[in-house]
Amino acid sequence: QKEVEQNSGPLSVPEGAIASLNCTYSDRGSQSFFWYRQYSGKSPELIMFIYSNGDKEDGRFTAQLNKASQYVSLLIRDSQPSDSATYLCAVNPPTDSWGKLQFGAGTQVVVTP
Amino acid sequence: SQTIHQWPATLVQPVGSPLSLECTVEGTSNPNLYWYRQAAGRGLQLLFYSVGIGQISSEVPQNLSASRPQDRQFILSSKKLLLSDSGFYLCAWSQWRDRAYEQYFGPGTRLTVT
Numbered sequence: 001q002k003e004v005e006q007n008s009g010p011l012s013v014p015e016g017a018i019a020s021l022n023c024t025y026s027d028r029g030s031q032s033f034f035w036y037r038q039y040s041g042k043s044p045e046l047i048m049f050i051y052s053n054g055d056k057e058d059g060r061f062t063a064q065l066n067k068a069s070q071y072v073s074l075l076i077r078d079s080q081p082s083d084s085a086t087y088l089c090a091v092n093p094p095t096d097s098w099g100k101l102q103f104g105a106g107t108q109v110v111v112t113p
Numbered sequence: 114s115q116t117i118h119q120w121p122a123t124l125v126q127p128v129g130s131p132l133s134l135e136c137t138v139e140g141t142s143n144p145n146l147y148w149y150r151q152a153a154g155r156g157l158q159l160l161f162y163s164v165g166i167g168q169i170s171s172e173v174p175q176n177l178s179a180s181r182p183q184d185r186q187f188i189l190s191s192k193k194l195l196l197s198d199s200g201f202y203l204c205a206w207s208q209w210r211d212r213a214y215e216q217y218f219g220p221g222t223r224l225t226v227t
Contacts, residue, residue: 043218051212
């Protein structure tokens with residue numbers, strides 16, 4: 001079982017709609033959870049992170065965390081063609097004290113005009 | 114503000130040749146530093162991390178090595194490259210902020226071993 005799992009996609013989303021991305025993790029007790037956006041051929045960019053159960057909003061992005069279900073999600077509201085990218089979920093495992101992250105393989109999002 | 118640099122941006126090297134990739138961070142002190150590799154169509158694999166000058170931890174046994182000669186400099190090396198070393202190499206830095214280590218990536222080096 002992979003430590004961080006994501007649906008590889010592609011997730012096709014009409015422009016203006018909400019994109020919903022999901023991520024599950026295996027290490028119960030993981031403390032912090034990150035979402036990165038990676039455009040083709042570029043390095044990952046940090047979108048946001050969350051560490052408490054519930055929702056955290058930043059502009060058009062909302063991260064949702066459910067530690068009991070070991071599940072973290074990212075919602076992108078009012079999706080734009082510029083949101084077309086691969087979205088990486090990353091988890092800081094409970095055994096780590098130095099910020100190491102375990103990454104999922106990423107979900108490709110395609111926003112269609 | 115903090116900035117992370119990596120060079121070169123692209124590199125084509127023959128099998129068996131040496132490798133040296135460099136990463137520097139500006140605008141912060143005593144950051145944690147990381148080297149990742151991303152193979153084509155794959156996720157990020159953590160190779161090395163460092164919490165201070167001269168302190169290197171290896172995550173995956175391989176023919177690569179890392180060094181941190183200065184606080185904000187991180188170097189990835191190999192004595193003899195293998196075809197399987199091809200990939201996108203990413204350096205990252207992090208510092209503790211608001212109950213988590215926020216990690217930021219450099220622009221990356223795309224390495225092709227021929």
